[in-house]
Amino acid sequence: MAITVDNASSNDVGFQYLRKRLLRWKDGTVLEGKFVHMRCATHILNLTVREGLKECDDSIKRIRNVVRFVRSSPARLQKFRNCVNQEQIESKRQLYLDVETRWNSTYLMLEYALIFRKAFDLLENSNGGKFFSKLTKMSGVPTDMDWDRVASFIPFLNIFYDATLRLSGSLYATTNVHLLELVTIGKMIKKKCESVDIKERSMANGMKKKHDKYWENVDNINLMLYVAVCCA
Structure with missing residues (x-):
């Protein structure tokens, strides 16, 4: 069919x-x-979120590079763990390096990195300048503004992440939930477009353009999606 x-x-x-x-x-x-x-639908969702993430691309790059730096050798990873212990950060999560073409892995990388924000700050101040000099050659060390910006839109991205998991299920039918998820996401993006936060509003506007490209015109939507909802 x-x-x-x-x-x-x-x-x-x-x-x-x-x-x-x-x-x-x-x-x-x-x-x-x-x-x-x-x-x-999940591929379109990926395109939609990645369009929005362009607004914070520099901040994401800096956090990605700091995660890559720590994970690049056992010695650096051990120093980082020492910083985690000194800051008394209790979490079973581990640093996660994303696959840049998959936004949901970028979401996980940012979410996990935020948990260890204080440990990154301590590492920067206790690594004999290597941390700073190495990252400066790349895109720089994450600033407080970078961390705060990422922290502010993580709850927003979490909604997309949960929707991706639901639509990517392989042990149950998903076609009948597509429209509900898409309508919910569309309303949420529209609401964020009216945010008082300029960065958040700009991110949402980028997402809306990509979302509307595929879903705004009902004539372009496969009618089988409507049938699946009615038969569910």
Whole structure:
């Protein structure tokens, strides 16, 4: 009935060819293949969030580099653990380095790094200048403004992260929950577009443009999603 793929433009061409081939088969398609092309909702969600994260790209890069610095050798990791103990940070979480093309891994990296913010500050002041000089050659050491900015939008990103987990389930049907998640996210983004915080508002505006590109026009939405909701 339908095949789900990401939103690469080459897929549009591929599905045009596939539909022609299916139409040549007797009873080869449902409804003449009009709804065989299903765009991956989680991939669109990924594109939407990444568009918003561009607003804080520099802050994210600096935090990513400081995590990479600590994880780059056992000796540095041990020094960092000593700083964690000195700051009496009690957490079973470990530093996590993201995959830059997957926003949900970036979310986890930032969330975990924030837990150890004081330990990073202590490491900067107790590492004989190596910490500072090494990161200065890259994008610099995270400032208080960087940490505060990331901390302010983590709760916002958490909603997207939870939605991604629900839509990515493999042990249960997800098609029937797509529209509910998308409508909820759309309303949340619209609300954030009216935020008094300039950075948050700018992030939400970027997300809205990408979200609306795929979901604003109901004529562009695969009708099978509506059928799935009605049959759930």
